[in-house]
Amino acid sequence: MIVRNLNAIRKTDRNVRSDGWASARMLLKDDGMGFSFHITTMFAGSELKMHYQNHLEAVFVLKGTGTIEDLATGKVHKLEPGVLYALNEHDRHIVRPETDILTACAFNPPVTGKEVHDASGAYPADAELVREPAPAD
Amino acid sequence: MIVRNLNAIRKTDRNVRSDGWASARMLLKDDGMGFSFHITTMFAGSELKMHYQNHLEAVFVLKGTGTIEDLATGKVHKLEPGVLYALNEHDRHIVRPETDILTACAFNPPVTGKEVHDASGAYPADAELVREPAPAD
Numbered sequence: 001m002i003v004r005n006l007n008a009i010r011k012t013d014r015n016v017r018s019d020g021w022a023s024a025r026m027l028l029k030d031d032g033m034g035f036s037f038h039i040t041t042m043f044a045g046s047e048l049k050m051h052y053q054n055h056l057e058a059v060f061v062l063k064g065t066g067t068i069e070d071l072a073t074g075k076v077h078k079l080e081p082g083v084l085y086a087l088n089e090h091d092r093h094i095v096r097p098e099t100d101i102l103t104a105c106a107f108n109p110p111v112t113g114k115e116v117h118d119a120s121g122a123y124p125a126d127a128e129l130v131r132e133p134a135p136a137d
Numbered sequence: 138m139i140v141r142n143l144n145a146i147r148k149t150d151r152n153v154r155s156d157g158w159a160s161a162r163m164l165l166k167d168d169g170m171g172f173s174f175h176i177t178t179m180f181a182g183s184e185l186k187m188h189y190q191n192h193l194e195a196v197f198v199l200k201g202t203g204t205i206e207d208l209a210t211g212k213v214h215k216l217e218p219g220v221l222y223a224l225n226e227h228d229r230h231i232v233r234p235e236t237d238i239l240t241a242c243a244f245n246p247p248v249t250g251k252e253v254h255d256a257s258g259a260y261p262a263d264a265e266l267v268r269e270p271a272p273a274d
Contacts, residue, residue: 001205001207001209001222001223001224001225001226001228001230002221002222002223002225003205003214003220003221003222003223004220004221004222004223005219005220005221006219006220006221007219026195026197026221027195027221027223031223031225032193032225033193033195033223033225033243033245034171034172034193034245035171035172035195035243035245037195037197037221037223037243039197056169056170056171058163058164058170058172058174060163060174060176060241062199062241068138068140070138072138077140082142082143082144083140083141083142083143084139084140084141084142084143084163084164084174085138085139085140085141086138086139086140086141086164086168086170086174087138088138088139088168088169088170089138091138093138104197104199104241106170106172106174106195106243108170108171108172
């Protein structure tokens with residue numbers, strides 16, 4: 001049994017921050033669950049355009065409001081607490097948080113946590129960079 | 138892209154209630170995500186003894202307090218908002234909610250939603266009953 005606390009994870013390298021978002025990885029690939037589980041914040045005023053070609057992702061909104069635009073259809077959905085969106089077709093999309101949006105997210109396949117930094121801690125060359133699943137990860 | 142609202146799911150047969158718990162299935166197997174995703178409430182004063190032999194489950198506490206006892210070790214962990222537990226070894230366990238506990242849960246393999254009722258709506262004989270993953274599902 002694994003037991004972890006969000007506040008503790010936020011103080012470790014399992015808490016990743018980038019442009020417009022921050023994500024606490026509660027479970028990663030090496031936990032062996034077959035999915036990863038993240039608590040992710042998308043920051044107010046950001047415009048987060050995303051396309052995860054290699055992952056399926058589900059995002060459940062806990063706090064905050066904004067919109068998600070499905071770029072395949074142009075349809076815009078309201079985001080508010082209780083809404084879940086699932087990128088079941090690797091959907092290209094844009095999230096526009098009006099306030100900070102706090103979410104619980106699951107990824108399949110699981111994120112490894114090494115998508116940005118290599119083992120040495122250096123930033124790998126662009127050609128070798130595996131894209132960080134972000135931000136709603 | 139799938140977009141669903143918890144309040145709407147609660148009014149459908151995707152909201153399952155049983156002894157000591159209720160679960161809104163936001164994503165099930167037929168959504169094709171490779172996991173299922175549920176918003177589950179465990180009710181105050183219940184004692185929920187569980188052993189999922191066929192599923193791995195992660196549970197993130199959103200609201201409420203209680204404890205989880207790991208029956209393999211006897212260790213008791215506090216449950217409160219921000220705590221995640223993962224049954225990565227099909228762990229036998231008991232959850233004892235002190236208050237109602239609201240959780241976000243992911244299951245691998247995904248729950249089908251048909252674990253309790255057969256196609257006719259009847260309750261199948263015990264010998265044929267596929268155990269409902271519950272309550273923290």
